[in-house]
Structure formats: structure tokens, C-alpha cells
Amino acid sequence: MGRVRGEAGRVSRRGLLGGGVAVAGVAGAFVTGRATADEAPPAGGASASRAPSYDFRGVRQAGIVTPAQDRLHFAALDVVTDSREELMTLLRAWTVAAERMTTGLPAGEIGPVEGSLDLPPDDTGEAIGLAASGLTITFGFGPSLFRDAEGRDRFGLADRQPEALRDLPHFPADLLDPARSGGDLCIQACADDPQVAVHAVRNLVRIGFGTTSVRWSQLGFGRTSSTSVTQDTPRNLFGFKDGTANVRAEEAVALEENVWVGSSDDASAAWLVGGSYLVARRINMTIEVWDRQPLGDQEAFVGRTKGSGAPLSGGEELSTPDFAMPGRGGPIIAADAHVRIVHPDQHGGARMLRRGYNFVDGTDALGGLDAGLFFVAYVRDPRTGFTPVQNAMAKHDALMEYLKTTGSALFAVPPGIGPDEFVGQALFD
């Protein structure tokens, strides 16, 4: 008797989701909610609760001003081919798969279980039955995509490399692991279900097999920023609210000034207008040492109360810090307090859109937790929006005693795409 496939073989992610993907996608005018919010949420598996989905196509890439999802899988990849055509083919394939997965569909048209038994499935299957879970997939291009370490033009793109897209300078106290730094391409997958984020990266990596290899990847288990006024500010592993002065989706003017690349920013990078730069930094926290500091010292280092996140000068979380207010033997917000060092007022008004995540990657060699903040920030120009702030922090910030940056990367994140375009297409036109 030959093998017979029953009903069992035909369950697909699509099938389980049915037509009722619930949508709560309101991340700004450019993210259009699909379907209607009053449709019933999908029935089924443990994670099939009401979850939003976000359009992959639009004026901007999703995953920047989208309300920060709870979980992250970030991957940096190197291109292993010399062929510009193969690189473009990959970006086309990634676009198709990303658009599918962000709606809750399998990565490929056939799906994880509906195809021929004689072929590998075009989806790996671990997301069968899971909802879209607010998945966003955001792609970026690293400096090394344009010129290799010897300065060679790898794909005929060198004359389009933005001036601002150069390796970040070495900062004081950087202890970078080359195996956790750099990369030709990046994929930021954010979702409210970690299995959905992992599934997205894994399937994009699978599609890239032969064209790319993974240079490093990072899971984040808890968001540390809010990117919308509708979200509470979460806590980092110091136990503090972080990113209170974040640029948020609702601040159209601040986004134009601080996040989106403008049309007159760089004559050689017209393809990047409307995009942004993504700064990724893997920042280990020495949390065991931190946990032994008195509460007052912790708050003095940060410049905020640990409870509400209000500045030590008083008020509520969102109150403007009063850096002149006197305290005992000096200003109440100390000269080396984090909130003062990185405050936009100290940097010509420069603000970032932060989108970081807490991570714990097991144990370090000394028996401490290998834990900290995977810092992700979007800026209009890293030379003015990130480097001066990071230099000031590295030199003067009281928190630096408890931080060790072990990974670093910079990527140019192209704008969104219209129908029939592939991600980053303008770079190749």
C-alpha cells in the first residue's frame, strides 16, 4: 500500500487563519490598516489572539514608526556572491516573502505542507497556526555592500554610497566583537510572538542560501521603547524606563527633522530619500554590579526616579528635566547623569527614534548573565544624530561604568515601496 496523504496534510497557515486577520494597524498615515478592525480575530492556536498586521508596502518601510512590538529577531548578513543580478534577485524574492509573511501567509506560495512530497517546502512550518502577530520586516544596507574592506566596488553601487553610511567611529569603551558587528544587509523582524519573528528571519535566510550567509543575529525578548504615544514606556534591565524623549509616530515634524532622510541631504543618495539610518549596538549591562548599587545612586546615574521615570527635578515621566535646579552640593540632576548627557538640548536638538530590546544570551565567562540592551535607533544622519551623543555618553555618562558595547553596525534603510517594486529597488535603477 502506498502512502496516502489525508486531510491532515492540507492544514496550512493560510487555512488556519481563514479570511479574518484582525487589524489594528495605525502607525501613522502611511501605514494602512488592512481589512476591518471589527472582523473577528482568527480562531485556533495559543498565539492566535487578536493581533494586528501591517502592510509591507507603503511610503516608509514598516517597523520604524510602527508601534514597537514586544519581540525582535535581528539578523545581519553578508552577500557571498559577486553578482549584482543575484543580489537583485534576492531582494525581489525577499520582497515577495516578506509581504506574504507580514499578512500571516507562509513564506512561499506552496506553503509548508501543501506541496509535493518530493520537494522541500517553501515555508519551514513552525508558524503554522500562528497569526500575523504584528510582524514587520525592515531591510537595510550596510557600508560594506557598497565597497569591500579594500575599497572595491562590489556591485556597481559605490557611487551611490551615502556619505553618512560609513563604519561608525570607534567610541571610548567600545569592546566590539567583530563577529557581532557590521554586515552587508540587515533584517529587523519585530512581532508580538517571538516564533513569528524567528520564522520570518529563518525563511528569509533560507531564501538567501547561496547568496547570503548570516553574519550575526540577535533575539530581543522585551521592547525597551515606545514609538507611539499610545504605548507605555517599558523598562530596561536596569529596571528603569528608557527612551522617554523618543521621537514618536505622531510627531510628524520631529520625524522629518530627525528620522527621515531629506531630499537635499545627500546628492549621491537620492535612492535613500524618505528612508533612514539604523544604528544597532549590542550593549552588555553588568547587571550584577548594578544590582548592588544603592537606589539613590542608581537614580543619580540615570537622572530619573526608578518608579515613575520622572526627572529628579520633579514632575512626571514626560516632564522636561530642569537641569539648573540645585540639589545637595550641585544640580539635582548631576553633571554626569545619563538624562543630561544625552538630552537633545546638549546636542543641538538632535533626537533619535529608538527601538531597542532587552536581551539575555545565557551566561558570560564570569558566571554573570550575558544580558543587556540591543540598542536600535533610527536617525536621519548618524553623523549628527548619533555619533555626537554616543561620544558624549562614552566620555561623560555615569552609566558607562555599567555598560560594555560588544556589537555595532550601521545600515541605510531605504524608503518604502509601491506595487511591483522590490525593497531597495531605487538603489539599482
Added chain:
Amino acid sequence: MGRVRGEAGRVSRRGLLGGGVAVAGVAGAFVTGRATADEAPPAGGASASRAPSYDFRGVRQAGIVTPAQDRLHFAALDVVTDSREELMTLLRAWTVAAERMTTGLPAGEIGPVEGSLDLPPDDTGEAIGLAASGLTITFGFGPSLFRDAEGRDRFGLADRQPEALRDLPHFPADLLDPARSGGDLCIQACADDPQVAVHAVRNLVRIGFGTTSVRWSQLGFGRTSSTSVTQDTPRNLFGFKDGTANVRAEEAVALEENVWVGSSDDASAAWLVGGSYLVARRINMTIEVWDRQPLGDQEAFVGRTKGSGAPLSGGEELSTPDFAMPGRGGPIIAADAHVRIVHPDQHGGARMLRRGYNFVDGTDALGGLDAGLFFVAYVRDPRTGFTPVQNAMAKHDALMEYLKTTGSALFAVPPGIGPDEFVGQALFD
């Protein structure tokens, strides 16, 4: 002007939770739900959705038959003192903190922000505003707690070491990393919010400072087992449903036979009666190679369909496999199919209660994802309940080509405790 602490400083996890911890805790007769299920869920932060809480005290430790939560933080620790008294003091302190945290309270009585500015807080604060999130904390004792590598009795416990609590034998294809194996003590923290699980382990590690150091720790982002008939079977990173034949909370007889240590099992280990053994195995999957296998081969290796999880002999997920049913050129469930090799019928009826989690720990040296299954199983006796099954799997299972075990540990998990007892107290009485 001196520093004045405002209202802001007084926000605590307790305060934000109010009195309304929602409860949906039904894990068996010995886990008693607290409060009433019809109370309103807590208001507040992003993770403050309706979440159950589970009693830390009871006939059994929670976290075994408790419906498997979505996220895991597991830590193995070594005791760095020679003092039996210090070890007992630690277990007392852990008991207090664990009981508090599983109800959504801070680890210590003072809390993260309500204490003196001149002292370190007795809670690290990153769970402020988060609900109990179904947190369970389960403790275990490794073989090395009883005798060190030279066979010395470290804490006067050697004559109470169970016969079954010895390092697991070396299995074919084990590629164990000593830095991911063994440990004097273990903490399994499971919750539906990863930040709550991480917070629990971190605070227990903090309390252990000077008495213990972390040997290894592991995060799991997605459960791969259901421990209750009320739960769907989730998927591992092969994309398959796993653990279908799991012992579940509702199977009282099977639990007695396969999971709980019986009163006549071991005369030297009366303290362990009603407890269990926890087998932990970090199993890397070569998922990139797996993803290139034809669907039919994947299903043949597993012996189940990828869609519904039904045995290849037909039926539904929970149907009994028909190992005699003929297929093309042999039985339809192949001789080396995983489901056949590990089936209880092949091992005198031995079943385990599995409680594993998917993990991704970044990237391996070859540019693949460092990903797989953190296998956790509870058994009444690892010599009969685990070792024969693992030996058969290592020698004969078609899946082994895609698996590499990089970590391994065994712990005795004492039974639950009554009022005023500390975890594992019977071991010291």
C-alpha cells in the same frame, strides 16, 4: 535644596497590580487557583493582560504539570560555599522570594523603589507594572550537590543522594559543552511574559550572590509541549508538532507511574518522594540542512505528517500509530522514524512529561542559526524513563542526522512544600 522623592518614587509592582490578580490556574487538583476567576484583570502596562498565577506551595512544585507557559528562563548554578547552613539559608531566601514573585509581588518586602535611597533595592525593578504572567519557579538539585568530582560529601548530604541521581551516561552523538552542562542547583522559571521569567531568575541569582554562581542559563522563546489536554500541541523548529504522546496533567495514573517518585522507589531518598527528575538537554538543530529536505523525507524521518501531526498510518494527531501498516517497500512508519523509535511501546510503556522550548541563540561559527530545542522532561526515574529512550534515539533515529546535543544536565526536583517550609527542606531534616 535637598532631593525630595515625589509620588513618582512610590510606584511598585504591587501598587500597579492592585488587588485584582486574575486567575485561571487549573493545573490539577493540587494547584489551587488564588482569588476568583471573575475578578477583573489588572489594568496598566502592555503585558498586564489577563494572566493566571499559580501557588508556589502545594503537594508538588508548580511548573511541572502546570499548563506549559510560553516562555522559559532556565539557570543552572554552582554552590560556591562549603557551608551547609549557608545553603539552607539560601533555600529559605529563595522560597520567600519565589513565593512572592509568583504572585506578582517584588522579590523582596521593600521592593524596587520604595526603600532607602542609601541601600540597594531588594528587587531589580524591570517587572514593575507586569502581571504575575503565570510565573512558576521550579527548583532542582544536581548530582554534584551531593558529591563533588572527587566523591567528597560537600554538605553532609551524600547518604541521601538518590541512586538515580548520577550524571547521565554519554550518549552516541553527544557533543557536550561542559559550560552548558551539569550544575549543583537549577531554577526553571516559566511565564507567559519573558521579562517576568528573566526577572525571576535574575533576582534569585542576585539573592544567591556569594553562595552560588551561574554555571549556565538558557532562554526559550516558545513552548514545544503541552502539559494539559486544554492546550494545543505547538511546533518545534523542524516545523512539526512535538510531544503528542506527552503525559498530561489530567492523567493521574500516568503521572504516578511515569513522573512522580514513589514511596518505594529509593530507600535513601525518602525526601524525594512525590518529586521528580528533570532531564535538560540543549539540542541544536541543523535547521538549514533540514529545510532543504523534501517534505516527504521530513515526514518519513518524523513518522508524522507535518500539517496535522497525524501518524503516517493515518488518523488525527492523537491517533495511535499503526507500526505494522505496510507502505511502499516497508512499513509506512519507517523502521528509523522518530515516532517509532521513541514510542512508549518500544520502551516498556515508559512515558515522559516533556516541557521543552525552542531557542535561538544568535549565529554559529558557520553562519547558521544557533537554534534548536531546549529539551526538558520530567521522569520518575531517568534510568528507565529517559536513558533507554535516548540510547535508542541516538543509535537508530533518522532525526539524529539533524541534531547535535550541546548541553546536558540532570536534577532531582523535590516535591512541593507546605506552609513555613522551604524548598527541599526534607533533604536537610
